[in-house]
Amino acid sequence: MEVKELESALEGVLFAAGEPVAVERLCLGLEVDRPTLDAVAQRLMDQYSYDRRGIRMIRLDASYQLCSAPEFAEYIRKTLESRKPARLSQPALEVLAIVAYFQPVTRAQVDQIRGVDSSYTMGLLLERELIEEAGRLPVPGRPVQFKTTKNFLRSFGLSSLDELPALPGPSQEGGQFTLELEASLARLRGAETQEDGAQPQPPEAPAEGT
Numbered sequence: 539m540e541v542k543e544l545e546s547a548l549e550g551v552l553f554a555a556g557e558p559v560a561v562e563r564l565c566l567g568l569e570v571d572r573p574t575l576d577a578v579a580q581r582l583m584d585q586y587s588y589d590r591r592g593i594r595m596i597r598l599d600a601s602y603q604l605c606s607a608p609e610f611a612e613y614i615r616k617t618l619e620s621r622k623p624a625r626l627s628q629p630a631l632e633v634l635a636i637v638a639y640f641q642p643v644t645r646a647q648v649d650q651i652r653g654v655d656s657s658y659t660m661g662l663l664l665e666r667e668l669i670e671e672a673g674r675l676p677v678p679g680r681p682v683q684f685k686t687t688k689n690f691l692r693s694f695g696l697s698s699l700d701e702l703p704a705l706p707g708p709s710q711e712g713g714q715f716t717l718e719l720e721a722s723l724a725r726l727r728g729a730e731t732q733e734d735g736a737q738p739q740p741p742e743a744p745a746e747g748t
Contacts, residue, residue, distance in 0.1 A: 539568070539569070539570070541578065541581075544568060544570065544574075544578050545578055545581065545582055547568055548564065548568060548575070548578055548579065548582065548602075549582060549595075549604070551564065551568070552595065552602060552603060552604040555603075557603065558598050558602065558603040558688045558692070559601055559602060559603070560600060561575060561600045561601060561602070562600070564602065579595060579597070582595050583595045583596070583597075586607075590607075590609075592606060592607050593606060593607060594606070596692065597697050598688045598691045598692055598696075598697065598698075599688065599691065599697070599698050599699075603688075603692065605692065608695070629656075629659050630659050630662060630663060632652060633648055633652070633656050633659045633660055634668055634669065634686070636648050636651050636652070637663075637669050637684050637685065637686055638686050638690070638699070638702060639702065641672065641683075641684065641685040642672040642673065642675075642683035642684060642685045643683060643684055643685075644675055644682065644683050644684070645657060645660055645682070645684070646681060648684075660684065667687055667689045668686065668687060668689060668690045668693065669684045669685065669686055669687060669690070670684065670686075670687050671683070671684060672684055672685035686699070
């Protein structure tokens with residue numbers, strides 16, 4: 539398959555999928571090796587960006603996806619939504635940050651760090667597909683563990699978890715940890731505005747007590 543044809547095939551597959559597609563699956567379907575696929579994907583990403591097209595191709599860990607260009611998010615919202623998407627509340631961002639930095643993590647571990655029950659907020663994050671189950675911890679009771687999703691990466695404009703803002707210091711206890719987490723939450727909250735405007739969001743839940 540020639541490069542131009544391969545570009546078109548990759549574009550068509552990702553458009554039809556409407557969600558991230560794993561590199562291994564793309565290589566198998568398009569009958570190419572990983573270096574070739576990555577090179578073609580990079581060419582398309584550069585081309586979309588250079589031409590200021592309304593769509594972008596993004597990499598999410600070991601997957602690729604087509605999405606709308608962030609600079610046109612406001613137009614997409616005005617056209618396709620009757621209201622602006624709800625932003626995550628402070629408790630939701632706090633739980634999401636804990637899962638992101640310490641994954642895989644159980645609900646009990648999240649509760650211990652926050653000092654408050656997080657079951658409702660974690661249910662909300664599951665509904666919004668920002669976190670997902672990641673197996674069970676091999677201890678009595680086998681509690682469910684959770685990790686962030688590809689949708690989390692896309693929503694916050696990250697290609698991988700390696701791009702998460704670093705915690706300001708090594709402490710993970712007491713007030714110092716709270717300050718460190720708050721600083722990272724502020725950076726995540728700023729990144730939240732990059733969320734794809736074409737994706738309507740469910741209403742936000744009321745904030746939990748602290």
